[in-house]
Amino acid sequence: MSSSLPKEIHEAQQIATDAMDGDKANGDFVDFNDKKTYLLAIPLHGEKSVVGSLMIVQNAGYIDSRLTEIWQNNLIRLFIQIFLIAIAVMLVIRWLIFKPIRNLAESLKSARTGNSASNKFLANSLLFQPLTKEISNIQRSLREARIAVSEEARVSLEKLDSPWTAERLKQFTKDILKDRTIVVVSNREPYIHTKNGNKIGYYFPASGMVTAIEPVMQATGGTWVAHGSGDADRLVVDKNDTIQVPPNDSKYTLKRVWLTEEEEQGYYYGFSNEALYPLCLMAHTRPIFSQEDYEQYKKVNRKFAQTILAEIKYLKKPIVFVQDFHFALLPRMIKNARPDATIGLFWHIPWVSAESFSICPQKKEILDGMLGADLIGFHTQLHCNNFIETVGRELESLIDFEQFTVTRNEHVSLIKPFPVGIAFSNNTEQVSVTEEEILGRKKLLKTLGIDTKYIGIGVDRLDYTKGILERIKGIELFLAKYPAFRGEVTFIQIAPPSKSKIKKYQEFAQAVEQEVDRVNSQFGIKNWKPIVLIEKLHTHDELNQYYRIADLCLVTSLHDGMNLVAKEFVAARNDEKGVLILSQFTGAAKELKDALIVNPYSGEQTAEAIYTALNMSSSEQTKRMKKLRSSIRNNNIYRWSAEFLKTMVSRG
Incomplete structure (x- = not known):
């Protein structure tokens, strides 16, 4: 063996010795300078015996590289196979399970909403065949019931007592x-979409309109x-x-019009709410008339007109119902x-x-x-009279006081x-208070930190026309005149911000908050304050909870x-319990005559009405509430809509 070989080779002499002793080739892997090396010793023969060995040294690192490559390739193949199998399984699940379930859901939704083509959604799947058959029966029953209801509605259309x-x-x-x-x-849309972190939600605005x-x-759709x-x-429209x-129960289309900040400031916050609104509501707030705001008002009206004209471009004799x-x-x-x-226009605020x-x-x-x-x-009718009188005074026109029409430019x-109503038609029978409602009342009051015998409720936007400051004055006079009720009654004022x-x-x-603090400081005692102010928007269902607990x-x-x-x-x-205290300056006072009608400018009248309400017998409450409920049931929003639409159609 050559003496010139490195030291590591000399350490492998055992391999050569074993080859010579065994008279056969002998090899093994060793590390050579941190590299895998293969040593092979081959015996060399003389005439009669083994005289030495030949050592062959070969770099074996490529073997590890090749093995690593083989493992990597196999793992990649395995992952690809797993991925393809997963895709195949997902497709099978989608076509055999998810798609049929989705079709079944669409079929049920279509049947519920009265879509006559709902059968096309039914899944053709052996797996869901029993369910499909049952849904078909449900659809048929719903169609029959809908036809029966439609026929009944058609027959009763002209019955005034219906x-x-x-x-x-x-x-x-x-x-x-x-x-x-x-x-x-x-102006106000019925559903407002807002960002909530990474999610998008919506809410129903606080608006009488x-x-x-x-x-x-x-x-109507x-x-x-x-x-x-x-x-x-903008994120949810097409x-x-x-x-x-x-959302999730489509009945009609909402089309949104986008306004610039300048347009919104001049048209909405400016001319609409600093000029027309205080002008038409006698709350003794001076209107601010700005020609610049009026130009934005006119510009936005024109923008909406262009949008509407595009919507009705291909419609024959369209009906346009303008609000406010x-x-x-x-x-x-x-x-x-x-x-x-x-074209119909409904003016939701008074006309002075x-x-x-x-x-x-x-x-x-x-x-x-x-x-x-x-x-x-x-x-x-008073608002109509005021409008007719205003037109007669300001414009050249022909007024027919018998028909209550105005003719201008032919x-x-x-x-x-x-008189507008609310969506109230059923739910007419008296229902006793359940144990669940009693527990709900206690839970709600506990959340607010209220523990009193009587509850008063007020729900208004933070708007100077709503008489909130006058209401607080009435509460103050009530507590001053009837100290026995201190600690016995709490007034909850829900007042979501408006046009801030x-x-x-x-x-x-700020004035409302200061007045609430002043009255609470004047009359409040340990664990009781007379007024709880909640400056937060509530849903219709949440407000109903407050209405039901109020006296x-x-x-x-x-x-x-x-x-x-x-x-x-x-x-x-x-x-059929509870008492309504109502301002004489509301349109509702003309209909709800069994409420306690007050002049809100008189704190004394409001105070006496509160005292009367808290001392009213249960039988008197029921008597009044029955009449009030009958009034709003007979003059609900559906009747209002029918009468307005019928009159509109008769005009064109």
Whole structure:
């Protein structure tokens, strides 16, 4: 063996020795400079014996590399096979299980919503064949029941004593509208989508207009055009800026219109809410008339007009239902472009006297814009009278006081009262308070830290027209005059923020908080304060919980077109208990005559009404509540919608 080989080779002499001793080749793997090396010793023969050995040295590192490569390739193949098998399994599950289940769900949804083509969703699967058969039976039963209900509704349409329901309204509109489509226009949208972390949610805004119109759209279908104000509104609409609502139970289309910050500031916060709103509501707040705001108001009305005209472009004799004071110019814009369109305008706030309205610098443009409508509705006859008087004073027109019509430029507008209601038709029978409701009441009051015998409730936007400060004054006078009730009664005031970008509303919110703190400091004792202020938006169901636990409800608006809180309180009281204290300056006071009617400017009257309510006998409460519930049941939102739509159709 060569002596010139490295030391590691000399250490492998045993391999060579074994080869010589055994007279056969001998090899093994050794580490050579940290590299795997293969040593092979071959015996060398002389004439008679083994005389030495030949050592062959070969780098064996490639073997490990090759093994590693083989393992890697095999693992990759294994992962690919697992992935392909998983995909195959998922596809099989999707086609054999998920798709049939989805089709079954669509079939049930279609059957529930009355889609006659619902059978196409039924799954053709052996696995779900028994379920499919049963769903087919359910569909058939639903169709038969729907046909029966429709026939019954059709027969009862002209019966005045028949209660108005969503189903009856749906059948009624189908009969009178034929194939005509309704497009509702409002500033406030019925569903506002917002971001909540990584999720998108939605809420129903605190708006009397939305509360009134939403049930109508659910019953009639069509399109609702409104300002998209939610920070996630753009994320959920399609390429046409539309979305089907209500979420998960589509009944109609919501089309959103986008406004710039400048447009919103001038049109909504400016002219609508700092000029027209205080002008029409006698709450002694001076209107602010800005020509710059009016230009934005006109610009936004024009933008909505263009959107609506695009929506009705291919519709024959469309019906456009315009909501409230945000769009006074809109009827004329649409009528000029589409004379065949039937346009209705409902003014949800009061209309003041001609003398009061005359201070508006843009009064002629506002009135002319409104008179583009074929039908103009207000809550009360007084508001209609005021409007007619205003038109007669400000515009050249022909007024028919017998028919209550205004003719201007050969176009006739009918002016008529339509007192708006709420979605209340069933739930009419007296129901005793259950143990569950008692526990719910205790839980709710415990959450608020309230432990008193009596509860009063007020639900209003933080709006200076709602008489919240006057209400607090009435509560203060009540506690001062009747100290026995201190610690015995708690007044809950739910007041979600409203129009908080307007300085007047910011100041009003601060004033309410200060007055609540003052009264609580004046009369509060350990573990009791007379007023609990909750500045948070609540859902309809949450408000119903408060209505049901209250012994009295305070509605003290300084001026209100209708006020639906009063009606919602009555609707929630299927136990026929509780007392409604209602301002004489609301439209609701004309209907709900069995409420305790007060002048909200008189704190003494409010205080006495609270005392009367808390001392009213159970039988007297029931007697009054029955009459109140009968009134709102007979004059609900479905009747209001039917009468308004019927009158609109008759105009064109």
